Amino acid sequence: MKARRKLILLSMTFLLTILMNGATAYAQNAYDITHEESLKAMAAAKKHAEQSGVLVNIAVVDAGANLKAFVRMDGSFLGSIDVAIKKAKTSRYFDIDSGELGALTQPGGIIYNIEHSNGGLMTFPGGVPIKDKEGNIIGAIGVSGGTIEQDREIATAGAKAIID
Amino acid sequence: MKARRKLILLSMTFLLTILMNGATAYAQNAYDITHEESLKAMAAAKKHAEQSGVLVNIAVVDAGANLKAFVRMDGSFLGSIDVAIKKAKTSRYFDIDSGELGALTQPGGIIYNIEHSNGGLMTFPGGVPIKDKEGNIIGAIGVSGGTIEQDREIATAGAKAIID
Amino acid sequence: MKARRKLILLSMTFLLTILMNGATAYAQNAYDITHEESLKAMAAAKKHAEQSGVLVNIAVVDAGANLKAFVRMDGSFLGSIDVAIKKAKTSRYFDIDSGELGALTQPGGIIYNIEHSNGGLMTFPGGVPIKDKEGNIIGAIGVSGGTIEQDREIATAGAKAIID
Amino acid sequence: MKARRKLILLSMTFLLTILMNGATAYAQNAYDITHEESLKAMAAAKKHAEQSGVLVNIAVVDAGANLKAFVRMDGSFLGSIDVAIKKAKTSRYFDIDSGELGALTQPGGIIYNIEHSNGGLMTFPGGVPIKDKEGNIIGAIGVSGGTIEQDREIATAGAKAIID
Numbered sequence: 001m002k003a004r005r006k007l008i009l010l011s012m013t014f015l016l017t018i019l020m021n022g023a024t025a026y027a028q029n030a031y032d033i034t035h036e037e038s039l040k041a042m043a044a045a046k047k048h049a050e051q052s053g054v055l056v057n058i059a060v061v062d063a064g065a066n067l068k069a070f071v072r073m074d075g076s077f078l079g080s081i082d083v084a085i086k087k088a089k090t091s092r093y094f095d096i097d098s099g100e101l102g103a104l105t106q107p108g109g110i111i112y113n114i115e116h117s118n119g120g121l122m123t124f125p126g127g128v129p130i131k132d133k134e135g136n137i138i139g140a141i142g143v144s145g146g147t148i149e150q151d152r153e154i155a156t157a158g159a160k161a162i163i164d
Numbered sequence: 165m166k167a168r169r170k171l172i173l174l175s176m177t178f179l180l181t182i183l184m185n186g187a188t189a190y191a192q193n194a195y196d197i198t199h200e201e202s203l204k205a206m207a208a209a210k211k212h213a214e215q216s217g218v219l220v221n222i223a224v225v226d227a228g229a230n231l232k233a234f235v236r237m238d239g240s241f242l243g244s245i246d247v248a249i250k251k252a253k254t255s256r257y258f259d260i261d262s263g264e265l266g267a268l269t270q271p272g273g274i275i276y277n278i279e280h281s282n283g284g285l286m287t288f289p290g291g292v293p294i295k296d297k298e299g300n301i302i303g304a305i306g307v308s309g310g311t312i313e314q315d316r317e318i319a320t321a322g323a324k325a326i327i328d
Numbered sequence: 329m330k331a332r333r334k335l336i337l338l339s340m341t342f343l344l345t346i347l348m349n350g351a352t353a354y355a356q357n358a359y360d361i362t363h364e365e366s367l368k369a370m371a372a373a374k375k376h377a378e379q380s381g382v383l384v385n386i387a388v389v390d391a392g393a394n395l396k397a398f399v400r401m402d403g404s405f406l407g408s409i410d411v412a413i414k415k416a417k418t419s420r421y422f423d424i425d426s427g428e429l430g431a432l433t434q435p436g437g438i439i440y441n442i443e444h445s446n447g448g449l450m451t452f453p454g455g456v457p458i459k460d461k462e463g464n465i466i467g468a469i470g471v472s473g474g475t476i477e478q479d480r481e482i483a484t485a486g487a488k489a490i491i492d
Numbered sequence: 493m494k495a496r497r498k499l500i501l502l503s504m505t506f507l508l509t510i511l512m513n514g515a516t517a518y519a520q521n522a523y524d525i526t527h528e529e530s531l532k533a534m535a536a537a538k539k540h541a542e543q544s545g546v547l548v549n550i551a552v553v554d555a556g557a558n559l560k561a562f563v564r565m566d567g568s569f570l571g572s573i574d575v576a577i578k579k580a581k582t583s584r585y586f587d588i589d590s591g592e593l594g595a596l597t598q599p600g601g602i603i604y605n606i607e608h609s610n611g612g613l614m615t616f617p618g619g620v621p622i623k624d625k626e627g628n629i630i631g632a633i634g635v636s637g638g639t640i641e642q643d644r645e646i647a648t649a650g651a652k653a654i655i656d
Contacts (some may be wrong), residue, residue, distance in 0.1 A: 018347050035402050067409050070398035072390075074363050078229050079257025082281045107271045120280035148274050161346075191472015199566050226564075231573050234562035236554075238527050245559050393570050420573025435599045438640050444612035445574045 001073035033139035038069035045158030056145030065092040070151030080144035087127030098116045098127030126151030197226050197303035202233035202234030209322030220309030221248035229256040244308035251291030254307030265288030294323045344375035361467035374488030378379030384473030385412035393420040398489030408472035415455030416470030458487045525631035532594035539652030548637030549576035557584040572636035579619030580634030590619030618643030622651045
């Protein structure tokens, strides 16, 4: 029984080794946005919105898809609080421009109804991943309040500020 | 390291200064409905419903999208309690006739799936913003129980009573 | 029956007239915080936290108890995102220092179990109302991450910045 | 087989007869509040609140514990919207003065933690059943915004208006 036990332990070690071999060399959130960067992205997005004369809500989430920074411009839609946060989360949940999910989630689309997961996904433009200079995704930014084109543009301006 | 910390703090101050610039001169809820006005709108909507022989639920929310007044007419649908409240909230969330959201949220629409935000949006007629005489949005009214045309007409009658 | 119906309508009009009498002259959200003020309060709270060496989440809500601004300092608790937001909301929901609710909601307290309302209340220090120079409540600030004494102190520093 | 079928039907009739014998002679909501009565109770409660100089939220639910009427007085707590509605529901859920639940739900109490049912119960004063002149419970009224004594007094004044 002692030999059998040893075998089981070896087998276990082997399994864990396999499991670990497949793993990347970093943890989920090894590359993560700082609050300084979040505020920088938020400030850049807000500046872009003001120059465009658009009133928006801006949310930044970190690598763990948790809220890092938020601001609601005076006069912007109350309903956009939740939409902006959900756009940012959606973008980080799947490391994608939220608008790109739109095509896939239409009736007949390959992931139709995925919007019912995660407490509700936003599948139209305005949520974009935030990357560092090496291209690692470190968070995401969500914007809501303007047209979908404006929201995407403003979010992109925010994300870009981290690299510049 | 002390110097670096100081630099970061300065940088942060700078960022927040940028964020604060460009603020509009008015706040979100500067113009708000009173309970007297809410009851007036509700009474007008109810009167219109009675004259049309329609049984409805009527909800009024304030500038902050919080419930201000509500009444359910005898014999109206139980399910319309939540629909009426959500119609009013939807209308204030996006300062829009709830029915106008319908076209935009169809499959293929530009904001398809936005209905999954804010705990559920109603995207068909029956929710309209309430404005004061100067045109400021001070709340919204939601009606449910009749056809969508009736609901919208009754809600509109309620909102109009504030201006007359 | 037509006469009876008319009587009911008259009676209803009378009731609603009674309901409308006695209304105060001001609305709930007449005094509201701007996003500039929200960021100012957030910046002051953050500065105070940094000087105290405490890592916190800071949330500001407006007069309608809706999120206006938020920041999570690096290394602060993930669980404090929701706590900070709920502290700010609790404070505005009842125009009170959230810590003062604690004594009232203990077992045997006069409003024991009120914490089960409004999607969950936080009844310990860290949420304080924000007032303007005239003393009108225009929003609230919630802080979470330090000890309850630290959280309250940081939140108070944030609220105070609006008046100074 | 025809005989067997007849037997089954007879047996079924017998079972249903037994089931029905135990039933009271009326359905759950046979005695139900009208919207006219709801507004009357609300108006009486509001008048009492105004005479006492207390700002409250008032909610009336019907025999099915569903919202029938609601008003929020200007300047009353935003958090009291949900508390008033939950007090009314709690009162009808168990046909009891909500304050009486308080003693039973303390730690060690016989129904400790029942407040976690039904989306949250309020177990302090301010919710009272509404009865018709024959003593049948036809709904309930919930009041929130004042002290618990004031809330109970105002709710009682509202309920009483239906009998007077």
